[in-house]
Amino acid sequence: MFGPATPSADGFLGVGTLIGRPFPEVSRIHVFSSGVGYDPIAAVHPSNHYWCVRGPLSARVLNLPTDRAIIDGGILAPERLGIGRASASAKPVVVPHWQSMLVGGWDEACNLAGFSLIDPMQPPEKVIGAIASAPLVMTESLHGAIIADVLRIPWIAFVTTGNVPLFKWFDWTASVRTPLRIVPVRPPSPRALALFGRPKLGTVNRAVEVGEDQAFDHFMKGINIASSRQQRGAGAVARGLLARLGERIDGVTPQGTALALQKLASSAAPQLSPPGVVEERRASLLDRLEELRAAHATGDLAAA
Structure with missing residues (x-):
């Protein structure tokens, strides 16, 4: 889903309450701004990489560092x-x-x-x-x-x-x-x-x-x-x-x-x-997106 330069084993989750859904066609998922909410997370693969998630509750459920909680990519x-x-x-x-x-x-x-x-x-x-x-x-x-x-x-x-x-x-x-x-x-x-x-x-x-x-x-x-x-x-x-x-x-x-x-x-x-909060979150989201793009461009997704 990242294009021809990406190993076929990699998948991508973006906007939506998608974390926890089964995706058997890939062995590793890159999560960007998605969230927890509908599905159990017991089967979440340990090799998944969380660039960022929708908010602090998703980070809490997934035991992620607080800096992974940014915002819903729908913004x-x-x-x-x-x-x-x-x-x-x-x-x-x-x-x-x-x-x-x-x-x-x-x-x-x-x-x-x-x-x-x-x-x-x-x-x-x-x-x-x-x-x-x-x-x-x-x-x-x-x-x-x-x-x-x-x-x-x-x-x-x-x-x-x-x-x-x-x-x-x-x-x-x-x-x-x-x-x-x-x-x-x-x-x-x-x-x-x-x-x-x-x-x-x-x-x-x-x-x-x-x-x-x-x-x-x-x-x-x-x-x-x-x-x-x-x-x-x-x-x-x-x-x-x-x-x-x-x-x-x-x-x-x-x-x-x-x-x-x-x-x-x-x-x-x-x-x-509050005024300015969405702009602050947007900047953090775009910074994280640049990290993802850089990893993709250099072929380092597998090591992310």
């Missing part, structure tokens, strides 16, 4: 695509997690709320371009917050189901010296609850500040997407029935989500990392 995307902050439109934007988006109900919820919906599965230039003109970004997608923060657009983190990656959210917010505040919001479809369960995170429509130990335990106990899939089993049918009942009792409808999003926009405190 480079707007610059690489030539997209800067545009004149703000009147409408705040909503960025669901991609799995939430697949379940449905978001088009209706955002139309009712008067907000613009961004499908996170669109090409990066479309997603980033839409975020660039927003006055406010309400996001269930981590990269929605990352891009907003790079462009200095205030953002609010929310979650609708138990499919909440607290670990990777905290990993990034800690890297930019920002507390993680996240607001539980009811999803627009009861199917989301049937698939992923409830967030079990504070009270609906009230911001919760998540600490490092809570985020770390969330990963170590296996409360993440991968483990929840394994644990659903026969209980999924029962949860589906409860979710449909919840449509009447809990307001799990597009209308309910629209009201929650309006409340979020009007009363939740938006966040931004």
